[in-house]
Amino acid sequence: MSHYSRPAGNRALGQLESLRAQFPALGERVNDHPLVYLDSAATTQRPRAVTDALTHYYLRENANPSKSLHTLARQSATLYENARGTVAKFLNARGPDEIVWTRGTTEAINLVASSWGSVNLHPSDEIILTVTEHYSNLVPWQLAARRANARILVVDMEEDGRLRLDQLEKLLSERTRLVAFSHVSNVLGLINPVKEICERAHRVGALVLVDGAQSAPHFPVNVQELGCDFFVFSAHKMLGPMGTGVLWARREILENMPPYQAGSNMAHEVDFESRSTHFAEGAWKFEAGTPNVPGAVGLAAAIEFLESWGRKDLWIREQELTRHTLSALREVKGLRILGPTEPTNRISVFSFVLEKREVLDIVKALDAMGFAVRGGDLASLPLLTRMGVTVAVRASCYAYTTVEEVDQLIAELARDRRGSS
Ligand SMILES: Cc1ncc(COP(=O)(O)O)c(C=O)c1O
Structure with a gap:
């Protein structure tokens, strides 16, 4: 019996099997081996519930949404707005008017940097980032700072990755x-x-933007309890479709931000002199053009799927998997885990380097055996440089990952070590 299933017994193991059965991709073979998908931090696989929702929308419900025109258009508008409501509940926002649909985390951050930044950043103002940021939460601020003649300051971390709050x-x-x-x-x-x-x-009167690309997929998030001002995440990292993401912001902040992009739906009674042109309010001010209705519908289906499996239960299982993986990785000779080796306050994402082995060679060798892992600068070169490397391998798990898969990875890494030493 695996560690992963032990605390809750056979029932949990059975549940994991039925959860996995919802993901046809997990049954694929790659290079003549069963696929072991350990690249979920880049993008997760999708369950049938999500692809069914997308197919159903396109085959049966598709129309350019409108609240007042023909039946199909009204249905499409309702689906789109209901999905916004589902996301509002998912984050415990005060209401759907605080949920802006975007293409993903990256676009959500660009939206804030462009729109909020254009009226709130002035010469000598400062933006504080941390050395651990993904490029998507770094480059938009560099551009915004350049436009405003503002400065970027960077918070360092301890050796194990904990931010230097001092x-x-x-x-x-x-x-x-x-x-x-x-x-x-x-x-x-x-x-x-x-x-x-x-x-x-x-x-000190500063606002806070939280990049939730790697948190919202893993454990319950309550934006009001966190106390932040902006929270962003991507659907595709939590079973939803690619090309869909969310910006949550407190409504008083959204009210004072100018439009990001402009066009139909967010502008009304348009004239050339802009005398009568006015903009939609709340989240709708930031959504120009035909919206990505299937993206919204797909994310709502993903949220419902995760909730039907119990978000808290999934998180408890993930923490058990994290504990198991860290202790097994620590046993691989010459393997250095980047980041904390203790399982507390950690999700099941594991970056590492192996002594005397090139990162790309490890990725290729694993791929040949059916393992999908990521390798490279992980869009986080400042962090890797801070840790004394420029590239790393990353194995990342999700709700469908089994302890057996992790054990197979570790056995393969140990075998690789023996072969190269
Ligand atoms: C922490 C973090 N921020 C931002 C992003 C960018 O997300 P997306 O490419 O979905 O916009 C990622 C994606 O890997 C991420 O991990």
Whole structure:
């Protein structure tokens, strides 16, 4: 019996098998081996519930949404808005008017950097980031800072990846406009203390953007409890479709932000002199053009799927898997785990390097055996450089990952070590 199933016994194991059965991709063979998919931090696989929702929308419900025209158009508008409501509940937002649909985390951050940044960043203002940020929460701020002649300050970390809150405290001042950081690092898997950072930032009047690309998929998020001002995530990292993401922001902040993109749906009574042109309010001000209705419908289906399996239960199982994986990885000679080796405050994402082995060679050797893992700079070169490397391998799990799959990976890495030593 595996460690993964032990605490809840056979019932949990049976449940994991039926959960996995919802994902046809997990039954594929790759290079003559059963696929072991360990690249879920890049994108998860999708269950039938999500692909069925997409197919059903396109085959039976498709229309350019409108609240007042023909039946199909009205249905499409209802589906789109219902999905916004599902996301609002998922994040415990105050209402659907705080949920802006985007193409993903990256676009959501660009939206804030462009729109909020255009009216709130001025010369000598400061934006605080951390050394652990993904490029998507770094480059948009570099551009925004350049446009406004503002400055970027960077919070360092301890050797194991924990953020230097003492340093944050020193960097915060009346010049700080925004602190932007990831809830969970895509390299380290470490969960950052959002509440504490929000409290500190708010004390100097700064706002806080939380990049939730790697947190929302794994454990319940309550934006009101976290106390942040912006929260962003992507559907495709939590079983939903690609090309769909979410920006949550407090409604008073959205009200004071100018449109990001402009066009139909967000603009009304348009004239050339802009005398009568007015913009939609709330989240709708930021959504120009025909919306991505299937994306919204697909994300709502993903959320419903996760909730039907019990988000808290999935998180408990994931923590057991994390504990097991870390202790097994520690046994592989010459393997260095990047980030905390203790399982507390951690998701099941594991980045590592192997002594005397090139990262790309490891990825290729694993691929030949059916394992899908990621390798490279992981869009986080400043963090890797801080840890003394420029590339790393990353194995990342999700709700459907079994302890047997992790054990197979570790056996393969150990075999590889013996072969190369
Ligand atoms: C922490 C983090 N932020 C942002 C992103 C960007 O997400 P997307 O490519 O879905 O916009 C990722 C994706 O890997 C991520 O892991």
